[in-house]
Amino acid sequence: MSDDGTEARTEPGDAPAAAAALCARFIELLPVQGVSISVVGAPAHSTIGASDTVAARAEELQFELGEGPHWEALRGGQAVLVPDLDERDQSWPVFGAAVRELGVGALFAFPMFMGAVTVGVVDMYRSTPGGLDARAIATARTLAASTAGAALRLAARSASEDSVARGALTPEMRREVHQATGMILAQLQVTATEAFSRLQAHAYSTGQTVEFVAHEVVARRLSFRN
Template sequence: MAGLRSTSRVRQARRNQDWFGPMVKSSPRRRSLRPVLQINPTLRRRFMFTPPHPLVEFGHESLCALFVTELEITGASISVSGRHGRQSTVCASGPLAARLDALHFELGEGPRWEVLASRTAVLYPDLACVTDCRCPIFLGAARGLGVESMFSLPMLMGAALVGVVDLYSTSPRTADREFISHGTRLTAFVAGSAVQNALHSAENHSSLESILSPALRREVHQATGMIISQLGVTATEAFARLQAHAFSSGKTIQEVAHYVVARALVLPDDSE
């Protein structure tokens, strides 16, 4: 039995390294829960338990709900990022959070990408007052959806940046030191569960995807591959074609990918 457990741990470690690289181990030591003692007593009693796995585990909904409740924001989404730009959306607290998550993916810009590039928090407490930023198209689209403030926090496991927590509010709000500190503690607290959920989704190809848990967006990757084959372009250009068609048609990139995979849509060859 001990040999089987050892073999299972080795396999899990290899899967983790394939997704995230060598920095993330499959069975990290349980991090101290003291930093989250400021979480309100009801949530603390609910989440502070000892599961079979050495990581603190939550369901998809609980992960995002924790941020909404604790930080008193409108919504949240959590994404895990691996090597080679692979991304998995673990959860979104509602349709608007899911739409903001999709916008990052469709536009290739936004606070999440800034965090992945800088490894630091990106804060926009009042979108109406932003005059200089690296993602003007994204922020304009977010305001069009009724979003007035956004905060994106890096999700770390040790020295490895494994994802981003995106928070938003439909009204301007201050991101003071207490807000950032508490958000950072919560992000560290849920990182292990977010990674495990992403790995499970990557391994389980029968996992159902939904608007609130789009997971790996397998149809987008399928559609990208089909465009590479049809047009003889690179993966980067194929994905850019999907993005451009989604933007110009007013559809989400998932919708366009679905049409491509179903062969109901063939993107034109611009070289002809």
């Protein structure tokens, strides 16, 4: 469905352009400056697109740090509204500090559903504090519902087509993160959760993205063995 109740459609062709069109619908109809859309499930948690570099980095920070409204929306299946980031700073101390440096004042995360299953999240930000009124919240929920199917199709297409162009606003499906987690697990003889935590910690402590560190591990340029 679109905002008028019909399902959002994506035409065959350029995947980044199709993802950008999905993001643009939220910006056109809501008082937000930026949007990112991600899906979960096989083969991995993936960001299909973001409207700008701030939206892309805000979503990436949540993935790297494991905290933020994105994860709360994903776990709880409910929209998470943060009209003033300073007021929720204690909920996500590391992420809150990092995302404010990007010039973000408010955050909103809306889960996407297929039936009763949460299949992804739409993350939105405002550059200044400010909430969404009841009408905007209803519109955001409708848009998230209408975007779910198209987002899943784009994610599946990106996973199966090696030739799909990927840019800074459409991060690659995170296959390497899972590969790297498995390699760290074998290197350290720890659980998968602990292996991923080590990957996150290294990325944060070195100021790099999780994807970059994972690539270095998979390329065998970085080992976690003592």
